[in-house]
Amino acid sequence: MIKRGTTKSDRSRAGRSIRKRGNNYEVQLAWEFRELGWSKCVTARAESRNADALKQDLMFTNPYRIQAKCRNCFSSPVKDLAEMPQDDKCNLMFQKVVGRGEYVTLAKEDLYKLIKIIKNLS
16 A cells, blocks of 8 residues: 655655565465476566466476465455466465465365375375
8 A cells, every 4th residue: 555645756766666576475485496306497577478478487397387375464365266277287375474374275176185195196
């Protein structure tokens, strides 16, 4: 929220700060996924503007599609998950809430897909 009496340069500076924080979170997640075994994982920004437009922030994370948000307070992920393509990939919504922790949300159908994947591994 923009406070009354702030100048345009103050608002653009705040926007840059918010964008940078979000970009940093995407880079952090890409690094974590590479450590988990997805060695080709990169941010969509680094790979393709088309993927970024499809609400996919990390690339080469099959069978998962990752959307990352860094926010000051927890926000309902329903709209973000609904905007992601609905196909055989599991849509995962990562949210970092500043000072509160990190959360992952997914639709029930995607949870069942994950359970089947894990069950097939054992």
